[in-house]
Amino acid sequence: MVGLLARRLGTVALVAALAGCGGSSTTSTTSAAGGGAPTTLKLTSPADGSLRFDQSKLTAKAGAITLSYTNTSSTPHGIAIESATGGVVSGGATSTATITLKAGTYTFFCPVPGHRQAGMTGTLTVS
Numbered sequence: 001m002v003g004l005l006a007r008r009l010g011t012v013a014l015v016a017a018l019a020g021c022g023g024s025s026t027t028s029t030t031s032a033a034g035g036g037a038p039t040t041l042k043l044t045s046p047a048d049g050s051l052r053f054d055q056s057k058l059t060a061k062a063g064a065i066t067l068s069y070t071n072t073s074s075t076p077h078g079i080a081i082e083s084a085t086g087g088v089v090s091g092g093a094t095s096t097a098t099i100t101l102k103a104g105t106y107t108f109f110c111p112v113p114g115h116r117q118a119g120m121t122g123t124l125t126v127s
Contacts, residue, residue: 038064049075051120066098080111
């Protein structure tokens with residue numbers, strides 16, 4: 001009986017760990033064709049909540065690309081590109097969007113209504 005209880009508690013602990021309880025990041029993924037880890041590009045924005053990213057131009061090689069955006073302000077922001085949209089975050093949390101892209105020029109932006117229109121955008125050049 002003790003062995004059964006220990007196995008069940010172990011299973012509960014494993015499920016909780018896999019669920020990522022208490023995490024502060026959100027992710028949206030568009031499946032990648034091909035193998036390998038995605039290229040990760042990191043972004044932030046001003047701590048005062050300004051509607052802009054710290055970088056307006058990014059470059060990457062074609063393939064799986066992750067945009068990782070950390071928002072240190074209390075103003076809600078997020079990251080999006082093409083069909084991949086990360087969650088809206090604030091207070092030091094991170095939002096990620098992963099997508100497989102061919103060579104070309106793409107616009108990344110904040111998905112919060114009105115923020116893209118206010119200029120919270122940038123250009124990703126993929127070669």
